[in-house]
Amino acid sequence: MKKVFHFLFIILIAMSILTACGGSASPSTSINVSMTDFTFSPNSFVIPAGAQISFAGSNNGAVTHSFIIMKSGYHVKGHFTDADKPNVFWEAPQIAPGQSVTDKFTAPGDPGEYQIICGIGGHFEAGMVAKLVVVKQP
Numbered sequence: 001m002k003k004v005f006h007f008l009f010i011i012l013i014a015m016s017i018l019t020a021c022g023g024s025a026s027p028s029t030s031i032n033v034s035m036t037d038f039t040f041s042p043n044s045f046v047i048p049a050g051a052q053i054s055f056a057g058s059n060n061g062a063v064t065h066s067f068i069i070m071k072s073g074y075h076v077k078g079h080f081t082d083a084d085k086p087n088v089f090w091e092a093p094q095i096a097p098g099q100s101v102t103d104k105f106t107a108p109g110d111p112g113e114y115q116i117i118c119g120i121g122g123h124f125e126a127g128m129v130a131k132l133v134v135v136k137q138p
């Protein structure tokens, strides 16, 4: 009998760990981001593949910012230049200081991690980057 309780206890612990991990990765069809000089907050977004996504960005910094999602597997290196532009998946309208923008886009169909950057000169270099995680629809 004691062994059975021991076994149930282990199952309970395993279940709570699985639940905790699942919760952190639950996808959302909206992205709400605050931008400052030079940070995206939050800096990680989880969205379902192929879904219609509502974007809302607000610039709480002192200079203009942008929100650019790079294509699957592509990472900007060093500087964001014209050479990177063919590898942009989606770009929100630029946002002036104190302004907000809303827009919509269709999430990538391929699950995986996508790089998000600010394309304003010098901001990528200043560390203005974030991560988009695209997950398969259940």
Ligand SMILES: [Cu+2]
Pocket: 038, 064, 065, 066, 118, 119, 120, 123, 128
């Ligand atoms: Cu910026």
